[in-house]
Amino acid sequence: GLVLGLEGTAWNLSAALFGDDLVALHSAPYVPPKGGIHPREAAQHHASAMKEVVSRVLAEPERIRAIAFSQGPGLGPSLRTVATAARALSIALGVPLVGVNHCVAHVEIGRWATGFDDPIVLYASGANTQVLGYLNGRYRIFGETLDIGLGNGLDKFARSHDLPHPGGPAIERLAQEGDYIELPYTVKGMDLAFSGLVSAAQESGAPLEDVCFGLQETAFAMCVEVTERALAHAGKNEVLLVGGVGANGRLQEMLRVMCEERGAAFAVPKRTYLGDNGAMIAYTGKIMLEHGVTLPLEESQIRPGYRADEVEVAWRTEPGE
Ligand code: ATP
Ligand code: FE2
Structure with a gap:
């Protein structure tokens, strides 16, 4: 059987079909004309692209066993648009819904794509930056x-330097020509904070390339420090990098060096599975369905603040079991 997955928590409306492997994937990214993502405009984009995105993957509807959708976290208007389409498909095809946590889906597609079993996960994306690991039936943050x-x-x-959106790739390119400058580093216990660092970078009078380099080095070192501490604390030996920021070569390099020093394995999924994509929802929906986790229509309201550790991970057994 196949599971159709719908993702649309933020900028990317994306649908996929997953069977034993990925069968189809089609995306329609929303690119804000200027400024950041406007929640209502993103939702309007999703609504107008829905027919095209869904019909591109909707081959063999009679083999579809469930409709999985990202229930949260994300932007309210975008989530509502996706949930409405998912409910309509579920009713039309007569198959159950599966409500997928977007963060958990990043982790699960990452495990599938890399073959890692029980990693510490650095999930670095637009709206989220978390270090997660499986413990006692949940993904603990x-x-x-x-x-x-x-x-x-x-x-x-x-944006403050009129660089194109999304800013990550542009900053990475500029940083390759830059020299290090010092910027504020904020790690509090196992947690991080970025807004002070970003403000200081915006106010810096140093050459743009140097600010980009300093910004990357500082932010990524903070992420690596917390990841390393979680790895030691949880006693695991794999590190998985997921989320759109995971495309950054320098972040990958810094994590790889830390893992080599600790004798841990490091992996990052290929680009298709790194940022928001329908495949991660279809795949996670499929393993949830196989473990009997479906969502009654009357409980299918969106969950904009849905956290990874609220999910009971019914599909994993304890490591070593
Ligand atoms: P989430 O809802 O999980 O927070 P998201 O909607 O922000 O995710 P992602 O596709 O996971 O979407 O991540 C997008 C982010 O990734 C953008 O902020 C973008 O700047 C960043 N990004 C993309 N490529 C790079 C790169 N090479 N270096 C750094 N950041 C990058
Ligand atoms: Fe995401």
């Missing part, structure tokens, strides 16, 4: 940002 997500911080800095 060992540490996370106390203010903004790293990607949104990079995008904000980029």
Whole structure:
């Protein structure tokens, strides 16, 4: 059987079909004309692209066993648009809904794509920056940002210098020509904060390339420190990098060096599975369905603040079992 997955928590409306492997994937990214993502405009984009995105993956509807959708976390208007389409498909095809936590889906597709079993996960995206690991039936959040997500911080800095959106790739290119400058480093226990760093970078009078380099080095070192501490604390030996910021070569390099020093394995999924995509929802929906986890229509309301550690991970057994 197949599971159709719908993702649309923020900028990317994306649908996929997952069977034993990925069968189809189609995305329609929303690119804000200027400034950051406007929640209502993103939702309007999703609504107008829905027919095209869904019909591109809707081959063999009679083999579809469930409709999975990202229930949260994310932007309210975008989540509502996706949930409405998912409910309509579920009713039309006569198959159950599966409500997927977006953060857990990043982790699960990452495990599938890399073959890692029980990693510490650095999930660095636009709105989220968290270090997670499986413990006693849940993905525990060992540490996370106390203010903004790293990607949104990079995008904000980029906007203030009229760099194209999304800002991460532009900053990475400029940083390759830069020299190190010192910027504020904030790690509090296992948690991080980026807004002070981003403000200081915006106010810096240093050459743009140097500010980009300093911004990356500082933000990524903070992420690596927390990841390393979680790895030691949880006694695991794999590190998985997921989320859109995970595309950054320098962040990958810094994590790889830390893992080599600790004798841990490091992996990052290929780009298709790194940022928001329908495949991660279809895949996670499929393993949830196989473990009997479905969502009655009357409980299918969106969950904009849905946290990874609220999910009972019914599909994993304890390591070593
Ligand atoms: P979430 O809802 O999980 O927070 P998201 O909607 O922000 O995710 P993602 O696709 O996971 O979406 O991440 C997008 C972010 O990734 C953007 O902020 C973008 O700047 C950042 N990004 C993309 N490529 C790079 C790169 N090479 N270096 C740094 N950041 C990058
Ligand atoms: Fe995401």
